[in-house]
Amino acid sequence: MIALFVITVFVALLTSWLLHYYKYEKFLGKFKGPHPLPILGNALQFGSTAGLLTSGSVKWKKHRKILTPAFHFQILEQFVDVFDHYGNILVKKLGQEIGRKSVDIYPYVTLCSLDVICATSMGTQVNAQDDSESKYVFSVKEMSRIVIEKTFSALKRFDSFYYFSKDYHKETKALNILHGYTNSVIRSRKEELIKNDGHNDNVALGKDDIGRKKRKTFLDLLLEYRKDGQSMTDEEIREEVDTFMFEGHDTTSAAIAFALYALAKNPDVQEKAVEELRSIFAADKDRPATHRELQEMKYLEM
Secondary structure (H helix, E strand, C coil), rough: CCHHHHHHHHHHHHHHHHHHHHHHHHHHHHCCCCCCCCCCCCCCCCCCCHHHHCCCHHHHHHHHHHHHHHHHHHHCCCCHHHHHHHHHHHHHHHHHHHHHHHCCCCHHHHHHHHHHHHHHHHHHHHCCCCCCCHHHHHHHHHHHHHHHHHHHHHHHHHHHHHHHHHHHHHHHHHHHHHHHHHHHHHHHHHHHHHHHHHCCCCCCCCCCCCCEEEECCCCHHHHCCCCCEEECCHHHHHHHHHHCCCCCHHHHHHHHHHHHHHHHHCHHHHHHHHHHHHHCCCCCCCCCCCHHHHHHHHHCCC
């Protein structure tokens, strides 16, 4: 009985290794550095999603060129007021924790990051900080949990075992919600861009109620992309938006949460950072920060 079990596990491991080798090794072998463990594979690829983070060489090169302009500083400057708006909500939420000896700040920062990244990538408001149990927010949390558990679970790394787990069905449900939301935003934005311009070939940004040009979001840049008569498909756009949203909010949350933790553990450093802010904002501490003022925060940037 034990021998049969060992043989079965060995065959499963060998099959998984061969599948991962065939799928990834030829591409990954072109890059210097250690290769991923063949049995672990890639825990970040779910279903048919293959954004910039997990796509192959040809697709990666194409999308990399498309996405680079989205991170130009002039694009990012447009969203300073977005950062300020959701940052103020975060401060109010943390204000409710005043008086407690300790508080887990990571969940607060995660919801704030999700608000910001959805606003900047898709131009939508998910209101994660005010409605942390909405279907979309819950699905993001669920996928984050599944990624971690799947990474550290020997059995869940094999599709043949994972398909029978509860997490597989939860993942499928969560992905349907996330993909459905992103697809609806893409359709809505395409219709808006086409309507404002009058035809499909040269879509332009619309204007808001006061005639000011709307911000060019990450999604807008992908929708506007044209080269040699070719554009990105809706599926490719969804993959990149989902990757940007999912991976971006998680890494940003971790960095901000650790920075706040480090400041809390070092009161002298925290005081110097606060003093720098006082010198910039003077008595008007509640007004929004400008991009120029952010550049003046030399000590905080350290």
